[in-house]
Amino acid sequence: MARESSSDHTSGRDAFRTPISRFIVSSGAERPRVEQEYEPGSTIANRYLVDKTLGVGGMCTVYLVGDKTRKDRPVALKLVAGETNSVRIETFRNEFRILSHLEHENLIRVFDFGVLGADGGFYYTAEYIDGKDLREAAAGVPEETLVDYIVQACRGLEYVHSRGYIHYDVKSGNILVTGDGVVKLTDFGLSALAGRGLGKRIRGTPAYTSPEIIMMADVDARADLYSLGVTLYEIVAGTQPFRTRDLHDLFHKHVAEAPTPPRSVNPDVPEYLEQIILRLLAKNPADRFGSANAVIAELARFVEGEIELQPASSVEGYLRTPPLCGREKEMNQAAFALGQLGKGSGRHVVIEGVKGIGRTRLLREIFYSAQIEGYAAVFGRGSEPGLFSSLADSLKSFPQIESLDHPGSEGGEDGRSVPEGAAAAKSALPDALARIIAASEQTPVVICIDDLQDADTYSQKAIKRLSQLLATSSAPPLLLITSFRNDGGSPGTYAPGVLRLSLGPLDRGEIGEAVSRMFGQSRAPEIFVSRLADSTGGVPHAVVETVRMLVASGNITLVEGKWHFRGGVEVRGSLVAGRVLRLAGRRARRPSPQICPQPRAA
Incomplete structure (x- = not known):
């Protein structure tokens, strides 16, 4: 992995001397002074009644509010006020823009975006998640519960990646767990389409940033998997794999130093989980898992019971909001x-x-x-x-x-x-x-x-x-x-x-793009797309509903990125976004230990 350098004589840690200005970070920046704080009982935008403040950080304040037009449940209102930095404002807009195109049970949902006058700031509303961040939620839980949390996080990431996005800021604080144990990916402000060059900017939180981002190499969805590896290491070991107060030294460690094996820090970490985490932390993206689904499949090899790559409830998210194509x-x-x-x-x-x-x-x-x-x-x-x-x-x-x-x-x-x-x-x-x-x-x-x-x-x-x-x-x-x-x-x-x-019907190329992007970047077979075009006339709703009807019977499946047709492409069966991984029980049943240490007091 080559690094751009201004001098052939630059070496060692000096090679990672990166100006702070290159970073587009999600936290740690000084928060601008807010002209107006909203107290409980006050109203925002003549519509949202403030119940309480949920959190303050970075450039945002989050309130729990009642929406006069959505009286069935409270919502969270994320507000940016007093911010003049155009990059940060665009980051806020970008988060809503991306989330408005995504719908999955393991992602936070957004509702409305608004502007509070000329200088009042920006806001958007989202579902209120009453829960803890992943590290807090995982503290002291049984092994199978932790695995379930990891699987859900991977399902959410797989969906995001299938839509062509990279999150760029995967960390425990951006992965919430509800009281019912549902994992939600949040904070998409730094997300971007895969393949969109970063230029000289680095997106993310330094402690979780992948080597290829630091080195300004090509970046794909595997950068998120590296960040997931840092997150899981922190959860099971109680500390981050690389700790230093010097940013440039931190970069050097991400790029050049191997992490201490988690079991050396916490012997209760299962060996299989340690191997998964270390593979996620591989310096070369080619040595990591190829997808979030591949992480789930690897977990399934060692865990008793069944793990679905995408259960029916998750598959519905792929079908309900297919990418907009041909418009x-x-x-x-x-x-x-x-x-x-x-x-x-x-x-x-x-x-x-x-x-x-x-x-x-x-x-x-x-x-x-x-x-x-x-x-x-x-x-x-x-x-x-x-x-x-x-x-x-x-x-x-x-x-x-x-x-x-x-x-x-x-x-x-x-x-x-x-x-x-x-x-x-x-x-x-x-x-x-x-x-x-x-x-x-x-x-x-x-x-x-x-x-x-x-x-x-x-x-x-x-x-x-x-x-x-x-x-x-x-x-x-x-x-x-x-x-x-x-x-x-x-x-x-x-x-x-x-x-x-x-609006006219979609052509075959647009149908193929839409169907392929429903389930990731795996290209749908031409003959299947041709039959789908003939049977639906290229009407988008008919295309989606035909695929939806094909979902239940399992006659068409996607296994590890490859399309499989039971009975050939003539079949009128089911397209399933994920397969059930049936496990033979690689390990004898035993009480599940608590492998995650309690978070240490700050």
Whole structure:
């Protein structure tokens, strides 16, 4: 593994003299002064009632809050306030952006992203995890419980890697365990797509950083496995494999020194687990496990019972949110419309196509993009009673919107035609729609409405009025995005300037990409993709549901990255993301020891 050096005479520890500025780290940085701390009982963004502060660290404060729109359970609100560093702000946006595309039982789920005025900061909400970090949770637990925690963490990592991402900050503090024993990977702020060069930047926490990142070599998912190895070493040995206060010395140890075997520190560590940890800590990525699933398979060789690579509940995550494929053109057009909105130009965008073509998925992707860009974005469905009143009420939660009063909102709820001219058009709008216009005159607004064909006549006419208004030269900074199911007919005529995104079927290449990425980077056989394309017509929902129906019977399996078909590709059976590893019980049954030492007091 070659290292870039400015001098042929540089050697030894001096070879690892790396400026601190190269690091993009997740913790340890001085926290900027926060202008406003939210006390219990206060409200954030006119929507979230603060129950208590869950934690403060780095650039963020995390609150336990009640969401007025999600009254069934509390959520965690992660807030960045007073931060001016553009890299850190982008890190925060990046975390939400990535997590909004991922859904797996071993990953934290996110809900909404928002901006608190010009200087109030950024926030996003996520599921509240009432639990401990992995090191705390593993202290004193039986061996089989620790193995279960490791397996769950690997399942989450396998899913992340299958979607093409590298976490870059795997450590105990970013792996939480709920009271029910469910492991959740968190903190994706430093994550990035695999293959995206890091340049001269190093991502991660120094104590857990892999040698190839330090050496600026090619990086893939095995960098996360190295960090997992450091994490597991710390859990079973009670100390990190490399300890030093000097950053450059730490780099040298990561790259050049072998770790002390864990059993030398804690004799209670099983030999098989020590070997797994040491392999994860291999300096050369080629000497590590090739995937997180391979770690699970190795554990299964030594543990009694059954271990599933991905149980049915995990497989559902692969199927429920397959990667968005074949919609690059439409996403680029939507991105351009969002950019124009930032310049004060509003318009109406229509996403249309047959049932199952992916209208809702595309609309959701655009909605998340609008949230991340900091626009006041709200989402509704055509069938929703009081649609526009609900959308207007949702806009009240944005702090940059002070009032929804509109002096010209005196139109009724009938279907009268819109008078000529923008001013007259505004005066003819129903009250709820006029309040939305009033909001857009204070800050750019994005309104997303799914399945407009299910809306009542009143809502349909209101949309037509708003579309006509957005076609005028004095249109407010409002981006209206509607989806319409067009099953062979026509959604009707639109005002001039409406951008119509007509979605067509996926071609075979796009189907192959989507199916392959559902279950990792293993390329689906061409003949299978061809049959799938013929049977589904390239309709994305039909592709996913066909694969979903194929899941239960086990006629098609992926074993160690290879596709296997029981009965040939003609079979109408099941595609299983993981196989059950049946174990012969390599060791005699015996009481399971507690192999993890209690964390030492700081």
